[in-house]
Amino acid sequence: MVSLVRRIGFSLAMGGVILVWVGPFFWMVLGSFKPRESIIANELVLRFTPTWENYDAIFSRHAFWTYTANSFLVAIATTVVTVAASILAAYALSRYRAGGRLFEFWLMFTRMLPPATLLIPLFLIFRTLGLINTLTGLVIADASFLLSFSIWLLRGFFDEVPVGLEEAAACDGASRMQSLLYIVLPVAAPGVTATVILSLIFAWNEYLFAIVFASATASKTLPAAANDFITGYAINWGPVFASGVIIVLPVGLAALLLQRYIVRGLTLGAFK
Amino acid sequence: MGSQQLLRLILTLGIWIGVLAGAWGAVWSLLPPGPPAVLLSAAAFVALYLALMLRLGDAYLRFTLLIPAMALLLLVTVVPIAFLTYLAFFRVTILNFRSHWPFVGLENFVTVFRNDPLFLPTLVRTLELLVLGLLFQFGLGLGMALWLNRRVRFESLLATLILLPMMTNSIVVGMLWKHLLNFYNGLLNLLLGLVGVEGFPWLTTTPIEFIAALPAIGPWLVEHLNANYAFLSILVTNTWQWMPFMFLLLRAALRSLPAEPFEAARIDGATAWQTFWFLTLPLLKGVIGVVLLVRAIDILKTFGMIWALFGNATVTRVMPIHIYTVGIQSQDYSQGAVLSLLLAMVSVAVYWTFQRSFGRPVLARD
Incomplete structure (x- = not known):
């Protein structure tokens, strides 16, 4: 009897907790x-005639196809640059303990540094280089801020690969x-x-x-476009919700299908 | 490494940097500044880098492997920080950006402390958000981790739901909560209305009644420490988004603790409270230090969520928003640079504090 009450209580509490975290997303999808x-x-209002007008508005009246394409492009390019550079660096850190204390300190420092602190110098430098309002500039800035996190993560993963495997390969003449x-x-x-998934998500969300x-x-x-809707004078919530759904959708799918990797990355990213 | 080897490294690197500089100069003299020139330079860099790797081979790998990461960090963090420091000691705004930049010493710092009425309240608000945010998120996260410290049904569904808020763009989180907390038709006030409670003016600077009513310190808290609904909304939103992160990591740590000490404590008849205080907490100390530090650093970076909720309203500003407003919107580069330097110092100070109080370098590995 007591255990039944406890189980019901547990289920209720669990339901409440899930409601608090899912409710807002549900409300957003509904609102869109x-x-x-x-x-x-x-x-x-829980009963209404569903309409596509909000999605229609952001895709036809605002250039959301362009923004979506830009977001994907930035996320992919940033990830390619970051992961390529950090695989090499992480291997050097893991196997050679290369780089020295200064490099390690700098990695940590850039990881701590709020991006807002570099806003002004980067803005002036990019303006001189003609990179303002180009995706190239955005990718360069995003990539270097992701770099330290990504190196850190990969180094932890490389450390877990037994050195013996590589020694065996070296005996067989592998470089x-x-x-x-x-x-x-x-x-x-x-x-x-x-690492790839997390850096895709971070670059996708960078605003x-x-x-x-x-x-x-x-x-x-996309985040910059969504930002336009809310800094305006009167907020038209329908398109805001629709753009929110578009931004969350890929990330939500990733959280659903690739959660094993994300959890592992987050845990190692914090603990190593 | 022999001196001959070192000489070879230096010579090769020298020649290579020369070629790169040549290629770079050629690109920039032929093309106007812009993405094509930058991308071509980058392509030249990658090609020369691969050639250098092949030429130097395995013996120099410990140096060559680090070159791309170092180049990126040098160009996009070291140079900007140097430039930032430079800006802080000169007088540079949109007005004289293309002409002479006068050296003013510490004048910019003095201006920020004396003539910027928003600076101190903003700094206090940032630190208050740091402390209270950590407290809320850690307390709730740890509580929930202790509660769910076992296998539960729908484990993977729970993980997905937990991941969703922290993987969601902060701007979207801010927008969503701006709607949920709306006074007239926000979900929260509507739900409160259903149970007969009058809604709260969440997104306004109305003082929180019970804090304002505190004898003696109440008005002071309202005046100087943001005891208003707007700040509470920021705290609630931030906690909603990031408490799951604390929960996720603390639960992972709890579940990986060895079972024997807990077994022993149970046999010795320790109460649940004693077990928690004298066993669980000390065993988790290192992990707690790490999650607190990671969150502390992140809270100092908070921008999008508050930006979406309140824009650059002066009463809810935190340091990153103040930097953006002063440095980018008002184009006062020097003032912005001073604020940036101060925020960077706060970050470093927070890092050192955590390193000191949790005994070992928490983000660094030995």
Whole structure:
């Protein structure tokens, strides 16, 4: 009897907790399909005729196809640059303890540094180099801020690959680069995947550099576009919800399908 | 490494840097500044880098492997920080950016402390958000981790739901909560209305009644320490988004603790409270230090969530928003640079504090 009560209590509490974290997302998805009058109504509207008008608005009246394409492009390019550079650096740190204390200190320092602190110098430098309102500039800025996190993560994963494997390969005449490519990377594949996924997500979500370095229509990313809706005078919530759904959708799918990698990356990223 | 080897390294690197500089100069003299020139330079860099790797081979790998990461960090963090420091000691705004930059010494710092009425309140608010945010998120996260410290049904579903808020763009989180906390038709006030409670003016600077009513310190807290609904909204939103992170990491740590000490404590008849205080907490100390530090650093970076909730309203500003407003919107580069330097110092100070109080370098590995 007592255990039944406890189980029911547990389920209720669990349900409440899930409601608190899922409810807002549910409300956002619901809101994105609501007609305008249901959104501004001063009561709980749960029954309404679903409409595509909000999605239609952001894709036809605003250039959301361009913004979505830009976001994907920035996320992928940033990830390629970051992961390529950090695989090499992480291997050097893991196997040679290379780089010295200064390099390690700098990695840690850039990881701590709030991106806002570099906003002004980067803005002035990029303006001189003609990189304002281009995706190139945004990718460079995003990549270097992701770099320290990504090196850190990959180094932890590489450390877990037994050195014996590489020694065996060396006996068989493999060069270091060969052993990195054909042994360390395949063995650490789950870790590399986790790093790739996390850096895709972080680059997809980056907004501060996006609104400063790439605010023109041709180079705008989704978060910067969503930002436009809310800094305006009167907020039209339908399109806000619709753009929120578009931004969360890929990340939500990743959280659902690739959560094993994400959790591993987050845990190792913090603990190593 | 022999001196001959070192000589070879230096010579090769020298020649290589020369070629790179040549290629770079050629690109920049032929093309106007812009993405094509930058991308071509980058392509030249990558090609020369691969050639250098092949030429120097395995013996120099410990140096060559670090070159791309170092180059990126040098160009996009070291140079900007040097430039930032430079800006802080000169007088540079949009007005004289293309002409002479006068050296002013510490004048910019003095201006920030004396003539910027928003600086101190903003700094206090940032630190207050840091302390209270950590407290809320850690307390709730640890509580929930202790509660769910076992295998539960729908484990993987729970993980997905937990991951969603922290993987969601902060701007979207801010937008969403701006709607949920709306006074007239926000979900929260509507739900409160259903149970007969009058809604709260979440997104306004109305003082929180019970704090304002505290004898003696109440008005002071309202005046100087943001005891208002707007700040509470920021705290609630931030906690909603990041408490799951604490929960996730603390639960992972709890579940990886050895079972024997707990077994022994149970046999010795320790109460649940004693077990927690004298066993769980000390065993978790290192992990707690890490999660607190990671979150502390992140809270200092907070921008999008508050930006979406309140824009650059002066009463809810934190340091990153103040930097953005002063340095980018008002184009006062020197003032912005001073604020940036101060924020960077706060970050370093927070890092050192954690390193000191948790005994070992928590982010660094030996």
